[in-house]
Amino acid sequence: xxxxxxxxxxxxxxxxxxxxxxxxxxxxxxxxxxxxxxxxxxxxxxxxxxxxxxxxxxxxxxxxxxxxxxxxxxxxxxxxxxxxxxxxxxxxxxxxxxxxxxxxxxxxxxxxx
Amino acid sequence: xxxxxxxxxxxxxxxxxxxxxxxxxxxxxxxxxxxxxxxxxxxxxxxxxxxxxxxxxxxxxxxxxxxxxxxxxxxxxxxxxxxxxxxxxxxxxxxxxxxxxxxxxxxxxxxxx
Numbered sequence: 001x002x003x004x005x006x007x008x009x010x011x012x013x014x015x016x017x018x019x020x021x022x023x024x025x026x027x028x029x030x031x032x033x034x035x036x037x038x039x040x041x042x043x044x045x046x047x048x049x050x051x052x053x054x055x056x057x058x059x060x061x062x063x064x065x066x067x068x069x070x071x072x073x074x075x076x077x078x079x080x081x082x083x084x085x086x087x088x089x090x091x092x093x094x095x096x097x098x099x100x101x102x103x104x105x106x107x108x109x110x111x112x113x
Numbered sequence: 114x115x116x117x118x119x120x121x122x123x124x125x126x127x128x129x130x131x132x133x134x135x136x137x138x139x140x141x142x143x144x145x146x147x148x149x150x151x152x153x154x155x156x157x158x159x160x161x162x163x164x165x166x167x168x169x170x171x172x173x174x175x176x177x178x179x180x181x182x183x184x185x186x187x188x189x190x191x192x193x194x195x196x197x198x199x200x201x202x203x204x205x206x207x208x209x210x211x212x213x214x215x216x217x218x219x220x221x222x223x224x225x226x
Contacts, residue, residue: 004156033214043157043200043216090156100147102214104156 002027004105006091012111018079021108025072025093031055032074033102034066037088049074050096078110086112117201122221125195131188133220135201138182144205146177148186149216150197157200157216160186191224198222 005024013019025032033056034046045058049068066076072093078085088109092102118136125131137146147162161168161175163184168175174187188195198219 035216042218045214092156100145100162101159102149102157104158106155 004091004093004103006089006105006108008108009106010109010111012113013081014113015081015083017081018077019081019110021076021089021091021110023074023076023091023093023105025074025091026103029093029095029103030072031094031096031099032068032072033092034074034076035090035092036060037090037107038086043090046076081112083112086110117203117217119199119201119217119220121218122223125188125191125222125224127193127224127226128190131191131195131222131224133186133188133199133201133222134183135186136183137201137203140181140203141205144203146175146184147202147204147214148173148175149200149202151200151219152194152197160199193224193226196222196224
C-alpha cells in the first residue's frame with residue numbers, strides 16, 4: 001500500500017508570492033492533517049480535515065489555508081509568503097478522526113527568499 | 114493535553130538497549146502516552162502507545178509507571194538506523210475525537226558503532 005505522498009518535495013519562492021502544496025493520503029484514510037516544522041519552533045499543528053471539512057485548527061494566521069477534496073486528497077495554501085514561512089511542511093493521514101496512528105509523508109521543504 | 118518533558122539528547126551504543134525517559138506529571142486519567150520518532154529528512158513515524166499497562170510491539174516496549182507520571186521507551190537492540198529524534202506525546206484519544214497531536218522538542222538519540 002502506498003504511503004502518504006506529498007508534492008513537490010522542494011520549493012523555492014520569493015516574498016509576497018503564494019504557494020500550494022499537495023498531499024495524497026494513504027488509500028482508505030479520510031483524515032488529513034498539516035504540520036509546519038522549523039528548527040526554532042519544532043513541529044506545529046496547522047489544521048486537520050475530515051470529509052472535506054476542517055475539524056481542528058492551530059494557531060496560524062489566515063494566510064495559511066487548506067482544503068480537502070472528495071477523494072480525501074488535500075491541499076494547503078500559503079498566501080503573501082514571508083521569510084519566516086520557510087519550513088518543512090508535513091502532511092499526515094489517518095483512517096478516521098479518532099484513529100490513534102498518524103502516518104506522515106516526507107514533507108515539502110519550502111524556502112522563501 | 115498534558116505537557117511532557119524529555120532529555121534533549123542521549124547517546125547509545127549499537128546493539129545495546131536504549132532507554133528513553135519521558136515525564137508527564139500532569140497526565141489525566143483518560144490521556145494516552147504516544148511515542149513517535151523522526152529520522153532526518155523524513156516525517157515522524159509511529160512507534161507505540163499505551164494507557165496504563167506496559168506495551169510491546171516489533172519496534173519497542175513502553176513502560177508506564179504505576180502513577181502514570183512518567184514512562185520509558187525501550188529500544189531493545191539499538192541499530193544505527195534508530196538514530197532519530199524521539200517524541201513523547203500525551204493526548205486524549207476517545208474514538209470520536211478529532212483532537213490534535215502536540216509534538217514537543219523530543220530527544221535526539223544518536224546510536225554509535
